[in-house]
Amino acid sequence: xxxxxxxxxxxxxxxxxxxxxxxxxxxxxxxxxxxxxxxxxxxxxxxxxxxxxxxxxxxxxxxxxxxxxxxxxxxxxxxxxxxxxxxxxxxxxxxxxxxxxxxxxxxxxxxxxxxxxxxxxxxxxxxxxxxxxxxxxxxxxxxxxxxxxxxxxxxxxxxxxxxxxxxxxxxxxxxxxxxxxxxxxxxxxxxxxxxxxxxxxxxxxxxxxxxxxxxxxxxxxxxxxxxxxxxxxxxxxxxxxxxxxxxxxxxxxxxxxxxxxxxxxxxxxxxxxxxxxxxxxxxxxxxxxxxxxxxxxxxxxxxxxxxxxxxxxxxxxxxx
Amino acid sequence: xxxxxxxxxxxxxxxxxxxxxxxxxxxxxxxxxxxxxxxxxxxxxxxxxxxxxxxxxxxxxxxxxxxxxxxxxxxxxxxxxxxxxxxxxxxxxxxxxxxxxxxxxxxxxxxxxxxxxxxxxxxxxxxxxxxxxxxxxxxxxxxxxxxxxxxxxxxxxxxxxxxxxxxxxxxxxxxxxxxxxxxxxxxxxxxxxxxxxxxxxxxxxxxxxxxxxxxxxxxxxxxxxxxxxxxxxxxxxxxxxxxxxxxxxxxxxxxxxxxxxxxxxxxxxxxxxxxxxxxxxxxxxxxxxxxxxxxxxxxxxxxxxxxxxxxxxxxxxxxxxxxxxxxxxxxxxxxxxxxxxxxxxxxxxxxxxxxxx
Numbered sequence: 011x012x013x014x015x016x017x018x019x020x021x022x023x024x025x026x027x028x029x030x031x032x033x034x035x036x037x038x039x040x041x042x043x044x045x046x047x048x049x050x051x052x053x054x055x056x057x058x059x060x061x062x063x064x065x066x067x068x069x070x071x072x073x074x075x076x077x078x079x080x081x082x083x084x085x086x087x088x089x090x091x092x093x094x095x096x097x098x099x100x101x102x103x104x105x106x107x108x109x110x111x112x113x114x115x116x117x118x119x120x121x122x123x124x125x126x127x128x129x130x131x132x133x134x135x136x137x138x139x140x141x142x143x144x145x146x147x148x149x150x151x152x153x154x155x156x157x158x159x160x161x162x163x164x165x166x167x168x169x170x171x172x173x174x175x176x177x178x179x180x181x182x183x184x185x186x187x188x189x190x191x192x193x194x195x196x197x198x199x200x201x202x203x204x205x206x207x208x209x210x211x212x213x214x215x216x217x218x219x220x221x222x223x224x225x226x227x228x229x230x231x232x233x234x235x236x237x238x239x240x241x242x243x244x245x246x247x248x249x250x251x252x253x254x255x256x257x258x259x260x261x262x263x264x265x266x267x268x269x270x271x272x273x274x275x276x277x278x279x280x281x282x283x284x285x286x287x288x289x290x291x292x293x294x295x296x297x298x299x300x301x302x303x304x305x306x307x308x309x310x311x312x313x314x315x316x317x318x319x320x321x322x323x324x325x326x327x328x329x330x
Numbered sequence: 331x332x333x334x335x336x337x338x339x340x341x342x343x344x345x346x347x348x349x350x351x352x353x354x355x356x357x358x359x360x361x362x363x364x365x366x367x368x369x370x371x372x373x374x375x376x377x378x379x380x381x382x383x384x385x386x387x388x389x390x391x392x393x394x395x396x397x398x399x400x401x402x403x404x405x406x407x408x409x410x411x412x413x414x415x416x417x418x419x420x421x422x423x424x425x426x427x428x429x430x431x432x433x434x435x436x437x438x439x440x441x442x443x444x445x446x447x448x449x450x451x452x453x454x455x456x457x458x459x460x461x462x463x464x465x466x467x468x469x470x471x472x473x474x475x476x477x478x479x480x481x482x483x484x485x486x487x488x489x490x491x492x493x494x495x496x497x498x499x500x501x502x503x504x505x506x507x508x509x510x511x512x513x514x515x516x517x518x519x520x521x522x523x524x525x526x527x528x529x530x531x532x533x534x535x536x537x538x539x540x541x542x543x544x545x546x547x548x549x550x551x552x553x554x555x556x557x558x559x560x561x562x563x564x565x566x567x568x569x570x571x572x573x574x575x576x577x578x579x580x581x582x583x584x585x586x587x588x589x590x591x592x593x594x595x596x597x598x599x600x601x602x603x604x605x606x607x608x609x610x611x612x613x614x615x616x617x618x619x620x621x622x623x624x625x626x627x628x629x630x631x632x633x634x635x636x637x638x639x640x641x642x643x644x645x646x647x648x649x650x651x652x653x654x655x656x657x658x659x660x661x662x663x664x665x666x667x668x669x670x671x672x673x674x675x676x677x678x679x680x681x682x683x684x685x686x687x
Contacts, residue, residue, distance in 0.1 A: 035472070061472050062472075066499075067495075067498055067499060067502065069495040069498065069499065071458075071461060071491065071492050071495050072461055072464075072492075072495035072496065072498070072499045075458065075461025075462050075464070075465060075492065075495070075496075076461055076462070076464050076465030076468050076499060077465060078461075078462045078465055079401065079461070079462040079463060079464060079465020079466040079467070079468065079469065079479075080465045080466070080468055080469040080472075081465075082401075082450060082462070082465075082466060082661070082662055082663060083465070083466050083469035083470065083473075083661050083662075083663070084469070084658070084659070084660040084661040084662070085469050085472070085473075102455055102458060102492075103458060103461065103462075103492075106453055106454075106455050106458065107453055107455075107458050107459070107462060110453070112651060112652065112653065112654045113436055113651050113652045114433060114436050114437050114441070114451065115432075115433065115437070115442070115443050115445065115450070115451045116434075116445065116651070117443075117445055117450065117662055118654035118657065118658050118662060119654075120654075120657060120658075149652050150652050150653065152653070171657070172657070173653075173654040173655070173656065173657035173658065174653050174654050
C-alpha cells in the first residue's frame with residue numbers, strides 16, 4: 011500500500027498493465043513526449059517506446075476506430091481522449107462499430123477509452139462535460155467511473171483486462187485533489203457498487219466527484235446517512251442499490267451530469283420499479299440542469315450540485 | 331490498361347482465370363437466388379446485390395494471402411466473402427434471418443463476416459471500417475507481421491470525415507493497408523457529380539497514399555492492382571488507394587427501382603458486364619468454361635436447400651451476446667482460403683505469420 015493521488019493511481023494502473031501484458035498500448039493526442047494533457051501518461055514513452063505510447067493525429071474517430079482494428083488483431087489498446095467532451099468526435103466508432111461488434115459478429119473488442127471528464131475549474135462548455143449517459147444508452151459498452159485512487163487503479167486494470175469496450179471516466183477535479191491508499195499490486199476492482207459510508211436513515215447514490223460531495227454532506231448531517239459509490243454504471247449493480255434502499259427506505263440520487271436521462275435517472279427508475287414498497291418518501295434527484303457547463307466561476311457553481319444543495323435535499327427527505 | 335494485361339499475363343495461370351470466373355459466377359448466382367428468395371418473402375427486410383460489380387471484390391480478394399483480412403466487404407462485395415471461403419449455406423441462412431453461425435440472426439443482407447476466414451463484417455456508416463482496417467494494419471506494423479488489410483468503400487463514402495482520418499493516418503505511418511474505392515457512380519440516388527468537385531483519387535497524393543485507377547469490370551486488372559498494392563504494403567511502401575471504375579446495375583436495394591438512373595447508362599454498362607466479358611475472353615483463350623455456370627448453380631441450389639431447413643433463431647436468445655464473456659488471446663481473425671497460384675509457388679519464402687492463429 012502506498013498513498014497516491016487519483017491521477018498517480020491511473021498512471022500506475024496503466025504502467026503495470028503495460029509491464030505485465032505486451033499487448034497493452036496507449037494512444038492519444040499528446041500522450042507521448044508531453045505525457046498527456048493531464049500527465050497521466052508521463053514517463054510511459056521513456057519506459058515503453060513510441061510503438062506502445064503512440065502520439066496520434068487530432069482524429070478522435072481515427073483513435074477509436076484504429077483501436078478497434080488493433081483489438082481485433084489481438085492487441086489491448088487504451089485510448090485517451092484529451093477531454094471527455096471530445097469523444098463526441100469518435101462517438102460513431104464507439105457506438106456503432108465497437109459497441110455492436112460482439113452482438114452482430116461475435117468479435118470481441120477489448121478496448122479501453124479513457125475520458126477525463128467533469129467540471130469545477132472553469133473549463134467551460136467544451137472541457138467540463140460528463141457524457142456517460144450517451145454510452146450507457148449504447149448497447150455493448152461498459153461504463154465505469156471511479157471516485158477513489160484505489161478504484162481508479164483497480165477499475166482501469168479491470169477495464170484493460172475486460173474483453174469488451176470499456177468507457178473509463180476519470181474525473182479531472184479528482185486528479186490531484188484526492189489521495190488515498192492504493193494496493194501495490196494490480197488488482198482489478200469488480201464492476202460493482204461499494205458502500206462508501208454505512209447508514210440507516212437515507213441512502214445517497216453517487217459516483218465520481220459527486221461521491222465526495224455526498225460524503226461531505228453526509229458527514230455534516232445529523233442523521234445516519236449511507237453513501238453508495240456506484241463505481242460502475244454499465245453494468246449497474248442493481249442488487250446493491252436495492253439492498254441499500256431496502257435498508258434505509260429513502261433515496262437521494264446525485265449526478266454531476268445534466269439531469270435528463272442521466273445515470274441517476276436510471277437509478278431512480280430502478281428504485282421506483284423494484285423497491286416502491288420499501289420507500290418512505292419520494293426518490294429525489296440532484297443533477298446539473300440541462301445547460302452546457304458555463305465558464306465563469308459563479309455561473310459554474312450555480313449549476314453543479316454542491317454539498318449545501320445535497321444537505322438541503324437530504325434534510326427535506328429525512329423530514330418527509 | 332495495357333500494362334495490367336501484361337502484368338496479369340505474368341501473374342495469373344489458367345487455373346487462376348477459371349477460378350476468378352467461377353467466383354464471379356458464384357457471386358451472381360447467389361445474389362440472383364437471394365433476390366428470388368426475397369421476392370418469395372423468405373428474406374426479410376430488403377435485398378442488396380452487387381450485380382455488375384463482381385469483378386471488384388473477386389479480383390481484389392484473389393490477391394490476398396490467407397492471413398490478409400478483408401475489413402470490410404460492402405453490400406456490393408459478396409465476392410470477397412466467397413473468395414475467402416465463407417460457407418454458402420450459412421450465407422443463405424443469414425440472408426433469411428435463420429439461425430446461423432455468421433450472425434445468429436442478429437444481422438441481415440451482406441452485413442456479416444466470418445472471422446474464421448479473416449473477414450470482418452461491414453457497418454452501415456460508410457466508410458467507418460476504413461479506419462478499423464487502418465488499425466489492423468497498425469497492429470501488423472507494431473508486431474512486425476507480414477500482412478496487409480484490404481478495405482472497400484464506395485465513391486460516395488469519400489465525402490465523410492472518417493475517409494480523411496483513415497487516409498491521413500495510413501499515409502502518415504505508411505501502413506500496410508489497401509483502400510479499394512468502388513466507383514460505381516451512385517450513392518443510393520446521388521450521383522458522384524453531387525458528391526465531390528474532384529475525383530477522390532486526386533486527393534491520394536496529398537495524403538502520401540499511392541493511387542491507381544483500374545477498369546473495375548476487368549477482374550484481372552483489379553487483381554493486378556491489388557496484388558501490386560499488397561506488394562508495396564508488405565515492402566513497407568505504404569497504403570494504396572485503388573479506384574475501380576464500375577457501375578451499379580441494380581437499385582440500391584431490391585426496394586429501389588432506380589428510376590433516377592439514365593437508362594442509357596444501364597445499356598452502356600451492360601455491354602461491359604464483367605462476367606460476360608471474361609467468359610468470352612477465356613473461351614477465346616481456349617479454356618473450357620462451358621460447364622462452370624451449371625456447376626455453380628448446383629452448388630448454390632444445394633446450399634439453399636439446406637438453408638431452407640434451418641430453424642429460425644430462438645426468440646429467447648435475442649438478448650444474448652451483447653458482451654463477450656471470455657477474452658480472446660491473440661488475433662481473432664483466422665486464415666481464409668488462399669486462391670492465387672503465386673502463393674503456392676512461393677510458399678517457401680513466406681513467413682509463418684501467414685498461418686494466422
